[in-house]
Amino acid sequence: MNGQIHFTLNGEKVTSDRHANERLLDVLREDFKLTGVKCGCKEGECGACSVLLNGVLANSCMVAMGSIEGSEVVTIEGYSKTKRFQALSDAYAQTSAVQCGFCIPGMVLACEALLAKNPNPTDAEIRKGISGNLCRCTGYNAIVEAVKIAAREGKGLW
Amino acid sequence: MESISKSIPKRDHFPKISGSAKYVDDLSFEGMLHGKIVRSTVACADIKEILIPDLPEGYFVIDKNDIPGINSVHIVDDDTPVFSDGTVNYVGEPILMVAGKDLKVVNRLMKLIKVVYDEKEPVLDMMKSETIFYQYGYTKGDWETAFREADKIIEEDFQTGYQEHTYMEVQGMIGFYENGKSIVRGSMQCPYYVHTAVKRAMGLESDKVQVIQEEMGGAFGGKEDYPSILGCQVAVAAYKTGKPVKVVFDRSEDIICSPKRHPAKMHYRAAIKNGKITGIDADIVYNCGAYTTLSPVVLQRGLICATGVYNFKNLRVRGKGVKTNTVPNGAFRGFGGPQTFFAIEMFMDHLAKEIGMDSLSLKESMVVKQGDDSATSGKYHFHIPFPEMIEKLDQMSDFRKKREAFRNQTGRYRSGIGLSLVYHGCGFTGSGERDLIKGVVKIVKNTDDTVELLTAGTDMGQGLKTAFAKIASDTLEIPLERIIVRNPDTDRVPNSGPTAASRSLMVVGKLLQRAAEKLKQDWKPGEYQEFVEKYVHPDFMIPWDLSKFQGDPYPDYSWSANAVEVKVDTLTATTEIVGAWGVYDVGTPIDMAIIKGQMQGGFLQAIGYGSMELLDVNDKGVIRNNSFSDYIIPTSMDVPHLETEVVENTYENGPFGGKGAGELPAVGGAPAYVEAMENALGVNLHHTPFSQEDTMKVLEAFKK
Numbered sequence: 097m098n099g100q101i102h103f104t105l106n107g108e109k110v111t112s113d114r115h116a117n118e119r120l121l122d123v124l125r126e127d128f129k130l131t132g133v134k135c136g137c138k139e140g141e142c143g144a145c146s147v148l149l150n151g152v153l154a155n156s157c158m159v160a161m162g163s164i165e166g167s168e169v170v171t172i173e174g175y176s177k178t179k180r181f182q183a184l185s186d187a188y189a190q191t192s193a194v195q196c197g198f199c200i201p202g203m204v205l206a207c208e209a210l211l212a213k214n215p216n217p218t219d220a221e222i223r224k225g226i227s228g229n230l231c232r233c234t235g236y237n238a239i240v241e242a243v244k245i246a247a248r249e250g251k252g253l254w
Numbered sequence: 255m256e257s258i259s260k261s262i263p264k265r266d267h268f269p270k271i272s273g274s275a276k277y278v279d280d281l282s283f284e285g286m287l288h289g290k291i292v293r294s295t296v297a298c299a300d301i302k303e304i305l306i307p308d309l310p311e312g313y314f315v316i317d318k319n320d321i322p323g324i325n326s327v328h329i330v331d332d333d334t335p336v337f338s339d340g341t342v343n344y345v346g347e348p349i350l351m352v353a354g355k356d357l358k359v360v361n362r363l364m365k366l367i368k369v370v371y372d373e374k375e376p377v378l379d380m381m382k383s384e385t386i387f388y389q390y391g392y393t394k395g396d397w398e399t400a401f402r403e404a405d406k407i408i409e410e411d412f413q414t415g416y417q418e419h420t421y422m423e424v425q426g427m428i429g430f431y432e433n434g435k436s437i438v439r440g441s442m443q444c445p446y447y448v449h450t451a452v453k454r455a456m457g458l459e460s461d462k463v464q465v466i467q468e469e470m471g472g473a474f475g476g477k478e479d480y481p482s483i484l485g486c487q488v489a490v491a492a493y494k495t496g497k498p499v500k501v502v503f504d505r506s507e508d509i510i511c512s513p514k515r516h517p518a519k520m521h522y523r524a525a526i527k528n529g530k531i532t533g534i535d536a537d538i539v540y541n542c543g544a545y546t547t548l549s550p551v552v553l554q555r556g557l558i559c560a561t562g563v564y565n566f567k568n569l570r571v572r573g574k575g576v577k578t579n580t581v582p583n584g585a586f587r588g589f590g591g592p593q594t595f596f597a598i599e600m601f602m603d604h605l606a607k608e609i610g611m612d613s614l615s616l617k618e619s620m621v622v623k624q625g626d627d628s629a630t631s632g633k634y635h636f637h638i639p640f641p642e643m644i645e646k647l648d649q650m651s652d653f654r655k656k657r658e659a660f661r662n663q664t665g666r667y668r669s670g671i672g673l674s675l676v677y678h679g680c681g682f683t684g685s686g687e688r689d690l691i692k693g694v695v696k697i698v699k700n701t702d703d704t705v706e707l708l709t710a711g712t713d714m715g716q717g718l719k720t721a722f723a724k725i726a727s728d729t730l731e732i733p734l735e736r737i738i739v740r741n742p743d744t745d746r747v748p749n750s751g752p753t754a755a756s757r758s759l760m761v762v763g764k765l766l767q768r769a770a771e772k773l774k775q776d777w778k779p780g781e782y783q784e785f786v787e788k789y790v791h792p793d794f795m796i797p798w799d800l801s802k803f804q805g806d807p808y809p810d811y812s813w814s815a816n817a818v819e820v821k822v823d824t825l826t827a828t829t830e831i832v833g834a835w836g837v838y839d840v841g842t843p844i845d846m847a848i849i850k851g852q853m854q855g856g857f858l859q860a861i862g863y864g865s866m867e868l869l870d871v872n873d874k875g876v877i878r879n880n881s882f883s884d885y886i887i888p889t890s891m892d893v894p895h896l897e898t899e900v901v902e903n904t905y906e907n908g909p910f911g912g913k914g915a916g917e918l919p920a921v922g923g924a925p926a927y928v929e930a931m932e933n934a935l936g937v938n939l940h941h942t943p944f945s946q947e948d949t950m951k952v953l954e955a956f957k958k
Contacts, residue, residue, distance in 0.1 A: 125280075130273075131273070131276065131277075131279075131280035132272070132273015132274065133273070134277070134422070134423070134471070135279065136422045136423070136424075136505065136882075137505040137881070137882040138504060138505065139505070139881055139882060139883055141881075141882035141883055142422060142882055144422055171273070172272065172273035173272075173273055176271075176272040176273060181272075184271075185267075185268070185271050185272070188267065188271055189263035189264070189267050189268075189271075190261075190263075190847075191847060192261060192263075192264050192267075192717070192845070192847035192848055192850075192851050193851070194264060194266070194267050194270045194271050195472075195715035195716065195717070195851055195855065196270075196421070196422065196423065196470060196471045196472035196473075196714060196715030197266065197269075197270025197271070197275055197469070197471065197715065198277065198421075198422035198423040198471030198472060199422045200270055200271050201271070201272075201273040204271060219894065220894065222890075223890040223891050223894055224890075224891065226890045227889045227890050227891045228889075229890075230420075230422065230882070230887060230889065231422070231855075231890075232419075232420050232421060232422055232472055232474070232855070232859070232887065233422075233472055233715045233851070233855045234851050234854060234855045235851075235854030235855040235856075235857060235858035235859075235893075235896055236854075236858070236889075236890040237850075237854045237896060238847070238850070238851050238854070239890070240890070
C-alpha cells in the first residue's frame with residue numbers, strides 16, 4: 097500500500113496521497129485547484145464548501161479524506177458543464193440571485209441535490225433544501241424563486 | 255416602472271455562479287508566503303516580553319520594528335497601530351505576524367511564540383469608561399421650557415447589542431513589494447482608504463503604492479475600515495520578506511478581531527403636555543472599543559437619527575463614543591442609524607400607550623414631510639412618501655386590522671405585529687462629500703468605441719458594476735456590451751471615494767452620468783477620448799456645521815416602512831416569524847431585481863439583529879461565540895414570508911432619479927420585530943436582540 101486514496105472527481109479517476117485525516121475541502125482547493133469550492137467557516141455550518149459526494153450534498157470541510165476511497169465527488173467546476181447547471185444558472189440570472197457570489201457554488205449544488213430528489217419542490221421544500229447553506233446577501237427569496245423557475249423551465253432535466 | 259429599472263442579468267453572474275471568479279484566497283503567486291497574526295489573548299496589558307523560537311529558514315516574524323513608515327493606520331484618526339507598540343488594548347489586537355511558505359509550519363510556530371503580559375484591569379462596561387473619544391450634541395426649539403412645563407415626563411433606557419457582519423468571505427489581503435513599490439490586493443470596499451493607510455505605514459509617496467480590489471464575497475461595511483489595517487500588515491510583511499505575503503483569516507479570527515456594529519445604551523426622556531409630545535431629550539452612548547476607527551462618523555449618524563422620522567419642535571440630543579478594552583467597532587450597513595432608530599421607534603410605541611393612542615396613529619400624526627425642518631435644523635427638501643408607503647404596507651401586511659385583533663390575547667399562542675418608520679441619509683455625513691472625499695470619475699472611450707468607466711467603486715455583491723454600466727449605456731445610448739467596468743486598481747482609477755454611505759449610485763453614478771453626457775455630445779468614432787468629472791456640491795443644501803451639529807447632513811434621504819408579524823408559543827418561548835413586509839423609497843431603482851435583492855437581504859439581516867444575532871463578551875473581554883455554530887444568523891427557514899415593495903419617488907439630483915439604497919433596509923427590521931414581540935407579550939421592551947431567552951424571562955415574570 098502506498099497510502100493513496102482513489103476517488104472520482106468531476107468524472108475523472110484521481111488519486112491523492114494526503115493523510116486520511118485531511119479535509120476534502122483543502123485537497124480540492126490546494127491540490128486540484130478547484131477554487132470554486134469556497135471556505136466560509138471550516139465547521140460545517142455555512143455550506144460554502146458544499147460538494148456532491150455520491151450524489152449527496154456534503155460540506156467538504158467536514159469530510160475526511162480517509163472516508164472517500166472509491167467515492168464520486170462533484171464540485172461546481174464539474175457540475176457547471178451540465179445542462180442542469182445551465183437551467184439553474186439561467187434562473188439565477190433572471191432573479192439576480194447572485195450577489196457577492198461566495199455562497200453560490202455551494203448553494204447551486206444544494207439546489208441540484210434538492211431537484212434530483214424532488215423535481216417540483218414547494219416553497220417550503222426549497223427553503224428546507226437550501227437551509228444548510230447560509231447566504232448573507234439575498235435574504236434567500238431570489239434563490240427560492242430561481243429554483244422554482246429552474247424546475248419549471250428545465251422540466252425533464254431532473 | 256422607468257425603462258432603466260428593468261432588470262438585466264448581472265455582469266458578474268456567470269463567473270460567480272460557475273465558480274471561476276477568483277476571490278483573494280483563490281489567488282496564488284510565485285514564491286508566495288502565508289502569514290498568520292499572533293494576537294493578544296488579554297484585554298489590557300503591557301507586553302513585557304515576546305519569546306520567539308528559532309525560525310526555520312524562509313520563515314519570518316514581522317512586528318512593529320519592521321515598519322518603514324509610521325506605526326499607525328490612518329482611518330479617520332491615527333490611533334490604530336499596525337502592530338502592537340508594546341501595549342495591547344483588546345483581545346485580538348495584532349502583535350506580530352509569522353510568515354512562511356507552509357501554512358502548517360506557520361501555525362506550529364505560532365503556538366511556540368509566548369507573549370508575556372503585565373496585565374491591567376480592563377474597562378469592559380461602556381458606562382464605566384472614563385475615556386470619551388468623541389462627543390457631540392445639538393438642540394432645536396426650546397426643549398428646556400417643554401420639559402419645565404410638561405404635564406408628565408416619561409423616561410426610558412434602551413440598549414442595542416453587537417452585530418457581526420458575517421460576510422461569507424472572511425477578510426483577506428496579499429501584499430507585494432517590488433522595485434520600491436508596495437502593492438496590496440484583496441477584499442476591500444475602499445481601495446483609496448487602503449492606499450492612504452499603506453502610504454503612511456510604508457513611508458511611501460502616492461505613486462509607490464498600488465491597491466487592487468479582487469472579487470469580494472460580501473462586506474456590509476465590514477470591509478470599509480478593516481482592510482486598511484490588514485493592508486498595512488501585508489505591505490510591511492512583503493517589504494520585510496521580499497516575497498508576496500497572503501493573509502486570509504479563519505472564521506473565528508475574523509469574528510474576534512474585525513469591527514462590529516457599535517453596542518449602544520440610550521436614555522430617552524419625553525415631555526408630554528395635553529396629550530402631546532412637546533419635547534424629546536436623548537442621551538446616547540456608543541461603545542467604540544479600543545481604537546477610534548470610523549466611530550466619529552458612526553456616532554454622528556446615530557445622533558442625527560436619534561429622533562427618527564418625526565417632527566419634534568423641541569429637542570436635545572447628546573451623545574458620546576467611549577473607549578473600552580474590546581474589539582474596535584466600525585462601519586456596518588446603517589452606520590449608527592439602527593441603534594438610535596431602534597430606541598426612538600420603541601419609545602414612540604411606548605409613548606403612544608401613555609397618551610392613549612395606537613402607535614401607528616401617533617407616528618403618522620408626527621411624521622415629517624417636505625419642507626419641514628430636520629432635527630439638526632436642516633430641511634427636508636423633497637417629497638417624503640410616507641402616506642403612500644404606510645398605505646401600501648397596510649395593504650401588504652393587514653397591519654391595522656391585525657394590531658387591533660392582537661389586543662388582550664390569552665392562550666398558548668400569541669400573535670403580535672410591529673411597525674417601524676425609518677430613513678437612511680444618502681451619502682457621506684455632513685460636508686464630507688465636499689470637504690473630504692471630493693470624488694472624481696473618469697470615462698475613457700477606446701478606439702474600438704468601447705467605453706470604460708473608471709471609478710474606485712467596488713462591487714461587493716450589491717451590483718455596482720451592473721448599475722454603473724446601465725447608467726452609462728442608457729446615457730450614451732450604446733449597448734451594454736460596449737461598456738467596460740473592472741475591479742478598481744488605484745494605478746488606473748481616480749479617487750471617486752469609498753464604496754460606503756449609500757453614496758455610490760447617487761454620487762458616483764451621477765458623476766458617471768455627467769461624464770457620459772459630455773462624451774455623447776463630443777463622440778468621435780474610432781478615436782480615443784477621455785472625460786473627467788468632479789463632484790459638485792448641491793447648492794440647495796443648508797451648510798453643515800459640525801461644531802454646532804446643524805444644517806443638512808445629507809442632500810436627501812431614503813425612506814422605509816417595515817412590519818413584522820410573530821407568533822409566540824408561550825409554553826416553549828419559541829417565536830415564529832409569520833411575515834415580514836417592507837416598503838422602500840430609493841428613488842428610481844436602477845435595476846429592480848438588484849434593488850429587491852438589496853432590500854430583502856438587508857431586511858433579513860435587520861431581523862437577525864432584532865431577534866437572534868447575539869454576540870457575547872465575557873468578563874475577561876473575550877468574545878465567547880466566535881464561530882458560526884454559536885453566532886447565529888438567519889437561514890432560509892427563519893423568515894419564509896418576506897415581501898418587499900418600492901414606491902417610485904424620483905430624486906432629481908440622482909442619476910435617472912436614483913438615490914441611496916444599500917443601507918436603508920438594515921435600519922427598520924429590529925424595531926419592527928421587537929414591537930411585534932411587545933404586541934404579542936403585552937409588555938414594553940427595551941433591547942435588541944430580543945432572544946428566546948428574553949421571551950422566556952418575560953413569560954416567567956408573568957407567572958410570579
